[in-house]
Each structure stands twice: as C-alpha cells, then as structure tokens.
Amino acid sequence: MALNFHQLHIFFTVADRGSFSAAAQALHMTQPAVTMQVQSLEDYFGTKLLLRSTKRIELTEAGRALMPFAQQSIALIRETDATMSKFTRQLKGRLQLGASLTIGEYILPRLLGPFGQEFPHISISMKVMNTGQIMEEILNHQLNFGLVEAPVNHPDMHMEAVMSDELKLIVPAAHPLADRKDVMLEEALAYPFVLREQGSGTRLVMEELLRERQLDPSKLNIVMELGSTGAVKSAVEAGVGVSFVSASSVKHEVALGLIKVVPLMDARFKRQFFSIYLKSALLPISAVTFLTFLRERDLQQWL
Structure with a gap:
C-alpha cells in the first residue's frame, strides 16, 4: 500500500475538527468511510495516530508529528491547483459561491462576462447576501467559498485578499460640497450621513x-x-445625506449627474475584498481558476 494524499487530508480534517463525525460532515463522507481511511493510514505507518474517546479524539505522539506534513501537503495541493489553473481552458463544471452585497451587485457582474469568455464551460451560481450568511453557508457546506468586503475571524475559515477597492465620498448633486474640487475629511464628516446597516x-x-x-x-x-448600497445611493440622490460607498457602485449615477463623487484631500479609504473558505476544504478546480482569475488579471479594465 502506498501513502496517498486523500488519507492525509482525511486525517488532518479529523484532527482539526476533533471528531470523526465532524470530519465526515466536512468531507461529505460517511463516518465509517472516514474511520476506515484513518485506520488504513495507521496500518501504513504501523502506529496509532489518534486516540479515540467519548468526548474528543486526541493525537498520539506520532499523530502530532504527522500533522505539519499533512498540513503542508494540503497547502501544496492548493498551490499546484492554482498554478495549473492558468493553463486550463476546457474546464467544465458549476461554480457555487456567495458574495456580499457590494461585490455581488456591482463588482462581480462586470467580471463574470470576461471570465465566461475565457472559461465558457464553467457555469456560475452566485448567492448575494451578507457576510454572516455567507460564513454560515460555507460552514454548513452549502457553498464552496465566498467573497466578502471585510476581514472575518473564524478558526475554521481560510481568508485571502483577492481584490482591491476604494470607498468614495458621495453627495447629492445639489449639495454644498458637490462642486468642490476636494474636501478635508473632517469637513465632510460634519454633514448628515446615510450608511449601510x-x-x-x-x-x-x-x-x-x-x-x-x-x-x-x-x-x-x-x-x-x-x-x-442601492438604497443608500437613492437616499443620497434624494438629498437625505452623504455617504461612503464603493467607487464601482456609483458609476451609473455619476455619469447621469444624479450623484457627485467628491475627492478627499487628506484621506483615501482603500480596502481589500477577501475570499473565504474552510481550512479543511480543497476547492474544486473551477473555484481555484476563478480565484486565480481575480488575483492575477487587471480587473480595473472592466470595473
């Protein structure tokens, strides 16, 4: 019997999740199948890797020694997929992802066309919802990964910056600041604001x-x-207040003269958009290809 990556991945997931049942759920396998693969790995090494108890499994000394190698093997497979995705053009499959509101409503729709032209056999299903809902669906294995606007902090979640963005000050067309070449941040903050929840x-x-x-x-x-963001823009347009929104979300309104973007003299509100997915998960090659596309293309040509 030869050592194989599949068994290392299962072993890592069991150790990381703390139980065979949780690992089985994460890997979409039956619990007996997970147990059998770990036992096969123990047979290969000729030693116990996990100590089973009624509450939580524990690593043996051999298991602790194996963990960093299992983790490195997962990272290597991810890196391999990312590298090889650049050469793949005939991928087929369905990509399911979640996107937070600004990304899903204003950013991704402009990128899915160019992506579809380059990878015409990948179909995309996107759910637009808030970051908390995306995390919940990923943890429940209903989504492969998500794209969110703010960093998340969860022990089971891998997070990586994949896109950049900038928040801009927007004001109604008839606002006192509308015709200003630029404005100091503290001056702008003195006006009434309309904000996201x-x-x-x-x-x-x-x-x-x-x-x-x-x-x-x-x-x-x-x-x-x-x-x-749509509601915020409508409120600003109606003169309710000013706001900060993604630059990509107001191009239409600015072009029509409904809203003005006023540059800040002394501040820039740059931010990152992040991909998130389970640490124990290996993304399908279609998802890896999409994330590689976001990381490595000049996205501003479409935004």
Whole structure:
C-alpha cells in the first residue's frame, strides 16, 4: 500500500475538527468511510495516530508529528491547483459561491462576462447576501467559498485578499460640497450621513478606517441606516445625506449627474475584498481558476 494524499487530508480534517463525525460532515463522507481511511493510514505507518474517546479524539505522539506534513501537503495541493489553473481552458463544471452585497451587485457582474469568455464551460451560481450568511453557508457546506468586503475571524475559515477597492465620498448633486474640487475629511464628516446597516462589510471597513485616523465613528450624524448600497445611493440622490460607498457602485449615477463623487484631500479609504473558505476544504478546480482569475488579471479594465 502506498501513502496517498486523500488519507492525509482525511486525517488532518479529523484532527482539526476533533471528531470523526465532524470530519465526515466536512468531507461529505460517511463516518465509517472516514474511520476506515484513518485506520488504513495507521496500518501504513504501523502506529496509532489518534486516540479515540467519548468526548474528543486526541493525537498520539506520532499523530502530532504527522500533522505539519499533512498540513503542508494540503497547502501544496492548493498551490499546484492554482498554478495549473492558468493553463486550463476546457474546464467544465458549476461554480457555487456567495458574495456580499457590494461585490455581488456591482463588482462581480462586470467580471463574470470576461471570465465566461475565457472559461465558457464553467457555469456560475452566485448567492448575494451578507457576510454572516455567507460564513454560515460555507460552514454548513452549502457553498464552496465566498467573497466578502471585510476581514472575518473564524478558526475554521481560510481568508485571502483577492481584490482591491476604494470607498468614495458621495453627495447629492445639489449639495454644498458637490462642486468642490476636494474636501478635508473632517469637513465632510460634519454633514448628515446615510450608511449601510451595522455589521455590513462596507460599514465595518469605513469605521475601521476612521478609527485608524483617531476619529470616532459614533460621533457621525447618522440620519439613516439602510440594508443595501442601492438604497443608500437613492437616499443620497434624494438629498437625505452623504455617504461612503464603493467607487464601482456609483458609476451609473455619476455619469447621469444624479450623484457627485467628491475627492478627499487628506484621506483615501482603500480596502481589500477577501475570499473565504474552510481550512479543511480543497476547492474544486473551477473555484481555484476563478480565484486565480481575480488575483492575477487587471480587473480595473472592466470595473
């Protein structure tokens, strides 16, 4: 019997999840199949790797020694897939992903066309929802991966920056700042604001960037909180207040003269968009290809 990656991946997932049942769920396998593969790996090495108990499995000394190699093998397979995806043009399959609201409504629709032209045999199914819902569906194995606007902190989740973006100050067309060449940040913050709801990726990033400049987000005069970027833009257009939104989300309104983007003289609100997926998961090659496309293409030509 030869050592194989599949068994190392299963062993790592069992150790990482702490039980055979949790690993079986994560790997979409039956629990007996997971147990059999770990036993085969133990037979190969001639030693026990895991100690089974009623509460949680524990690694033996041999298991602890094997863990970093199993982890490295997973990383190597991911790196191999990413490298080889650049040479693949005849991929077939269905790609399921979740995207937070700004990404799903304004960014990805402009990128899916160019991606589809390059990889015409990959069909994409995208769910647009908030970051918390995306994480929940990934953890429940309903989605392969997600694209979100703010960093996430979860012990089971791998996170990687794949795109960049910039938040811009937008004001109504008749606003006192509308015809200004630029404006100081603190001057802009004195006006009433329309913002996304608490917990949205855009809101989290904006508040964090303000804190980095020693400004307290709670001091903003927030006159309205809304559940989508589209609603925020409509409120700004109607003169309710000003806001910070992704530059890609207001091109249409700016072109029509409905909203003005006012450059900030002393600040730039740059941010990253992140891909997230389970640490124990190996993404299908279609997903790896899509993420490689996002990382390595000049996306601004389409945005």
